[in-house]
Amino acid sequence: xxxxxxxxxxxxxxxxxxxxxxxxxxxxxxxxxxxxxxxxxxxxxxxxxxxxxxxxxxxxxxxxxxxxxxxxxxxxxxxxxxx
Numbered sequence: 565x566x567x568x569x570x571x572x573x574x575x576x577x578x579x580x581x582x583x584x585x586x587x588x589x590x591x592x593x594x595x596x597x598x599x600x601x602x603x604x605x606x607x608x609x610x611x612x613x614x615x616x617x618x619x620x621x622x623x624x625x626x627x628x629x630x631x632x633x634x635x636x637x638x639x640x641x642x643x644x645x646x647x
Contacts, residue, residue, distance in 0.1 A: 574588055605628070608628055608631055609624065609628070612624060612627060612628070
């Protein structure tokens with residue numbers, strides 16, 4: 565939005581689109597994290613495909629599951645939740 569309308573401020577967008585300034589910045593932070601995550605996955609796929617260029621999608625996913633779990637980290641318990 566700001567690339568198409570560089571003179572509009574975040575405050576004006578808040579009123580027009582109905583989201584907060586914090587929400588705007590959180591959205592862009594999530595987008596940056598997603599791009600970073602996608603780049604890591606693509607690099608892992610390229611590494612596997614160098615050795616196994618004809619590997620299928622299911623097997624590729626199966627091989628990458630461990631890397632996905634390592635990247636996600638251990639499960640986090642919610643202190644406010646039940647139990």
